[in-house]
Amino acid sequence: MRIGARFVAVAVCAALAGCVMAPGDQKPVVSNSASAAPVGPARLITGGAKLKSEEVGWETSADPYAYQDIRPGTRPAQKSDEAGLWMVMDGMERQLRTAGNRITDPALNEYIQGIVCKLAGPYCPDIRTYVVRAPHFNATMMGNGTMQVWSGLLLRCRNEAQLATVLGHEIGHYIRRHSIQGMHDRVAKADFLIFLQIGLAASGLPPGVYNIAELVAMGGVYAFGRDHEREADLIGITLLARHGYDAREAPKIWAQLQQEMKANKDYSAGSLFYASHPPQEEREATLTRLAEKLQPATDKFAKNRDQYLAAIGPWRNGFLADELRLGKFKTSQELLKMLYADGFKTSEVRFYQGELHRLRGKTPKAEKNEDLLSFLGAKKDAPERNDFEVALEYYEKALKEPDPAPVIYRSIGLAQQRLGNDDAAREALKTYLSLAKNPKDRSIIEFMIKQSS
Amino acid sequence: MKRLSLILALLILNGCVTYSLVKPGTVKIGDAYRAQPRMEWSRLDRGRSEAWTIDGNSLHAVEFIKGLEDGEILFQPAAGKSTDNLPKYRKGMNPLEIQDLISNSLKAIGGLKLEVEELRPVKLNGVDAFRSELTYTLKDGLIRRAIAVSAVKNEKLYVLFYYAVKQHYFGKYRDDIERLFQSIEIL
Numbered sequence: 147m148r149i150g151a152r153f154v155a156v157a158v159c160a161a162l163a164g165c166v167m168a169p170g171d172q173k174p175v176v177s178n179s180a181s182a183a184p185v186g187p188a189r190l191i192t193g194g195a196k197l198k199s200e201e202v203g204w205e206t207s208a209d210p211y212a213y214q215d216i217r218p219g220t221r222p223a224q225k226s227d228e229a230g231l232w233m234v235m236d237g238m239e240r241q242l243r244t245a246g247n248r249i250t251d252p253a254l255n256e257y258i259q260g261i262v263c264k265l266a267g268p269y270c271p272d273i274r275t276y277v278v279r280a281p282h283f284n285a286t287m288m289g290n291g292t293m294q295v296w297s298g299l300l301l302r303c304r305n306e307a308q309l310a311t312v313l314g315h316e317i318g319h320y321i322r323r324h325s326i327q328g329m330h331d332r333v334a335k336a337d338f339l340i341f342l343q344i345g346l347a348a349s350g351l352p353p354g355v356y357n358i359a360e361l362v363a364m365g366g367v368y369a370f371g372r373d374h375e376r377e378a379d380l381i382g383i384t385l386l387a388r389h390g391y392d393a394r395e396a397p398k399i400w401a402q403l404q405q406e407m408k409a410n411k412d413y414s415a416g417s418l419f420y421a422s423h424p425p426q427e428e429r430e431a432t433l434t435r436l437a438e439k440l441q442p443a444t445d446k447f448a449k450n451r452d453q454y455l456a457a458i459g460p461w462r463n464g465f466l467a468d469e470l471r472l473g474k475f476k477t478s479q480e481l482l483k484m485l486y487a488d489g490f491k492t493s494e495v496r497f498y499q500g501e502l503h504r505l506r507g508k509t510p511k512a513e514k515n516e517d518l519l520s521f522l523g524a525k526k527d528a529p530e531r532n533d534f535e536v537a538l539e540y541y542e543k544a545l546k547e548p549d550p551a552p553v554i555y556r557s558i559g560l561a562q563q564r565l566g567n568d569d570a571a572r573e574a575l576k577t578y579l580s581l582a583k584n585p586k587d588r589s590i591i592e593f594m595i596k597q598s599s
Numbered sequence: 600m601k602r603l604s605l606i607l608a609l610l611i612l613n614g615c616v617t618y619s620l621v622k623p624g625t626v627k628i629g630d631a632y633r634a635q636p637r638m639e640w641s642r643l644d645r646g647r648s649e650a651w652t653i654d655g656n657s658l659h660a661v662e663f664i665k666g667l668e669d670g671e672i673l674f675q676p677a678a679g680k681s682t683d684n685l686p687k688y689r690k691g692m693n694p695l696e697i698q699d700l701i702s703n704s705l706k707a708i709g710g711l712k713l714e715v716e717e718l719r720p721v722k723l724n725g726v727d728a729f730r731s732e733l734t735y736t737l738k739d740g741l742i743r744r745a746i747a748v749s750a751v752k753n754e755k756l757y758v759l760f761y762y763a764v765k766q767h768y769f770g771k772y773r774d775d776i777e778r779l780f781q782s783i784e785i786l
Contacts, residue, residue, distance in 0.1 A: 246711040246736035279711065471703060560695060586718055590694050590729050593720040 215321045218268035228289070228326040235290040235325075242276050242292065249277040249297070249461070257457040258295055261310050265385045266317045273320060281468035283403060287316040289325025300458050301465040302402065302481070304488055306450030307395035310386050311433075318381030324374040331370045339363045375423045376432070383436050392447035393437035400430035402484060409480035455490050462491065466498045475506055493547035497554050500540030503533040504561050534561045552581035556591075568598050618643050621651060627786075631665035631757065635782035638775060645675065659763030659772060661779070666755035673704040673758065690754045694720075694729045697749050697756065701731065710735035710743075723757075724784040726750045734765065744769040746776065752785050759783060 222228035242248065249255070255277055263270035272291045282298040293316050303309040319325070343356050379396075387393040404426045423429075441447055458465075469478050479502060486495040509532045541558045544550055559574035572595050579588055621640040627633055628649050640651040640661075647667070652660040664673060667688040676682060686703045689696075702713055713735040721730045728750035736742050745762040761776045763769040 241739070244740035246738045246740050471706065556695075560693070563693060586715060587695060587698075589719040590698075593729070594693060594695070 213323045213327055216272075216323050218272060222326075227329070228323070231326055231329060232290040235288040235292060238288065239274070239290065239292040242278075242294070245276075245278070247279040249279055251277075251461075254457060254461065257453075258309075258313070261306065262293065262313050262317070264389055265310060265314050269317065269321065273317065279464075279468065281465065281472055285312050285316050287319040287324075289320070289323065291320055293317075293320075297461070297465045297468065301462065301469060302406075303399070303454065303458075304402075304451065305395060306454040307386065307391040307393075307448065308399050309454065310389070310391050311382055311396040311399055314382030314385035315375075315378045316382075317385065318378035319374065321381065322374070322377060324378070328371060328374065332367055335363045335367055372424050375429075379429060379433060380436065383433055383440065387437075387440040387447075390448050392449050393441045394434075394447075395449060396437055397430040397433035400426045400433070404430070405484065406477050406480045410474070410476040459491065463494060466494070467501075470498060470502055470505060475502065478502060491549075493544045493550045493554075496540050496544035496547055497551065497557070500537040500544060500554075500557060500561075503537035503540065504557055504564075506533050507564065508533045532565070534564045537561045538565075552578055552583075552585075555581065556587075559591075563598075572598055628663045629665045630786060632663055633784045633786060634779060636779055647671065648675070653772070654768065659761070659768045661776065662758070662760040662762075664756070664758035664760065666752075666757055666785075668755055673700060674708050676708055688756045692751075692756075694718075694749070697729075697751075698731055698747075701747050701749070701758065701760075702733070705733070705735055705745075709738055711738065712736045721748065723748060723750050723759075723780075726752060726785055742766070746780075748780055750785060757785050 222232055255275065258277060259275045262273055262275050266273055269291075273293055274291060275293045275295060277295050277300075278297065280296040280298060281301070282296055283302050284294075284296040285299055286294045293313075295313070299312060300309070303312070339359060342359050346355055346359065383393055383396045386396060407426075466482075469481065472478070479499070482495055482499050482502065486492055486499070510530065538558060538561050541554050541561070544554050555574045555578035559571045559578060562568075562571035562574055575591050575595055579585065579591060582588075585591070618641045621636055621642045623637050623639065625633060625635055629644075636651075638653075640653060643650045643652075643656070647665055649663045649665065650656060650660045651663070652658075662674070667673065669690045670687050672682055672685040672687055674685070676685060685707050686700050688700060692700065698715065698718055702715060706713055713733060715731050715733050717730070717732040719730055721728050728748055730746065730748045733745045733747065734742065735745070742765040743762050744765040745760060747761075748759040750757045759780055761772075761780075763772065
């Protein structure tokens with residue numbers, strides 16, 4: 147059934163692709179006759195280095211559609227299928243421009259677009275970057291140059307070099323025209339499958355054989371996509387190195403993500419056969435090898451940590467709150483542990499470590515009734531200690547770090563109230579009101595204090 | 600065969616239209632509220648809640664949450680979406696936690712850039728309640744403004760939630776909503 151659904155998806159993609167193909171224009175706008183290696187502008191902006199290296203295991207990845215890199219400042223020829231794909235993507239970009247979760251803050255957007263422009267060089271005007279409030283580790287690139295940077299990525303990067311790794315990767319997708327390559331591949335494989343199935347049916351083979359053929363075709367589609375990711379990784383790290391960023395930061399992103407994911411014992415990377423991206427371990431290992439090759443260990447390269455944290459700092463509080471709402475308790479806990487070790491705004495991190503426990507609100511005896519975070523999908527593991535007590539410990543730690551926020555006292559009040567310590571709760575809420583500047587909840591908190599007195 | 604198709608189509612269409620007319624006067628909303636509307640509304644009974652609107656649900660509506668019990672959710676998600684990840688009411692919640700419940704419920708069903716602009720205690724026909732005003736944005740960029748009045752009676756949570764498109768519609772019915780809310784009695 148699952149395979150069937152996937153085949154239907156391929157068939158729909160093929161049908162959609164068919165819709166945007168004018169008769170006789172099945173070929174790419176510009177075809178590169180034979181070479182499997184990217185040529186032209188990709189080499190230009192990455193410093194002329196040979197992109198595909200013998201040192202990485204995916205040297206032999208096929209490029210059967212032989213697409214040349216897109217040229218700066220160009221759009222696909224109007225009658226091409228690629229132009230049809232761009233038209234659809236232009237529509238999606240129009241929706242993105244007014245999307246409710248778009249972050250339009252000029253300072254943050256200028257900072258990120260600035261990095262994109264530094265890396266992309268002559269492609270800078272062709273790539274429009276949209277920062278989106280979405281609490282997952284992700285960035286995307288559409289074939290028409292629409293790039294999305296998700297807030298979950300910004301929360302997880304530790305410096306500008308790490309962010310530039312991902313931005314360079316997305317630029318790689320654009321230059322190498324992976325969208326149209328992927329579309330052609332899905333169409334080609336779906337076409338092949340249809341003819342194969344007709345042939346198999348005509349030869350009287352049992353239906354199970356068709357499923358095997360479907361499986362092979364689907365695996366091929368995903369494998370092709372993974373090769374694109376590998377190619378984009380290579381372009382990304384090459385751009386990183388060329389612009390003086392510390393290329394050793396690139397593999398760290400994947401190491402950090404693995405550490406986060408593996409904190410959840412139930413985590414599974416899923417089947418590689420159906421994976422859209424290569425395994426994180428492979429990406430980390432490949433990028434480590436490439437970083438060593440691209441930059442001698444003795445030289446010093448830029449991480450731009452201060453610049454990054456200055457740009458992200460005003461937003462991180464909200465990004466952390468978004469992260470907790472996902473209810474992925476174990477991975478969020480690991481992420482917060484890593485962010486604390488990183489040393490930026492440690493009071494803020496300690497506060498959210500406390501919030502995580504207060505919102506989860508489990509107690510060893512009454513976990514069933516007290517689980518405030520059950521709606522967030524946290525698994526019902528019996529905790530060793532009362533979550534409200536653990537939360538209070540983190541809040542106390544947060545108060546000892548530099549620049550503690552008044553809101554910590556508000557949460558202390560709520561946790562104390564849950565523990566039945568009404569006097570301590572009142573005191574904490576009073577402290578919050580005395581320190582907070584024009585809090586919107588002043589009158590309701592005054593009411594709560596009065597009621598509990 | 601044609602007749603059967605026609606009957607089936609009518610049955611399906613009938614399933615879609617469950618609005619009924621609310622006339623000015625005294626109106627009971629389930630076993631939860633008694634209200635005194637001064638104008639006509641279209642009502643849609645959803646069981647645990649009831650929605651009243653004039654211009655249509657996507658433009659504005661009042662949701663009457665009919666007394667949530669421990670473990671129940673505030674807003675129903677879109678058809679086909681799971682309720683597993685939606686916040687649940689827990690008895691013993693204080694006003695700040697109830698406000699978090701409202702905010703997080705809205706966020707879980709697609710409310711973005713949510714800001715609570717005001718939070719204060721009020722009376723709902725003699726019952727202690729609290730009121731908040733919120734602004735949030737939908738995925739397509741449409742900005743909504745909302746008023747929530749919440750009260751706990753016999754450990755059940757009662758919420759009156761008015762939302763409207765910020766431009767034009769929120770202001771258009773604001774006075775009528777204030778009068779309607781003042782008339783409401785929890786049963």
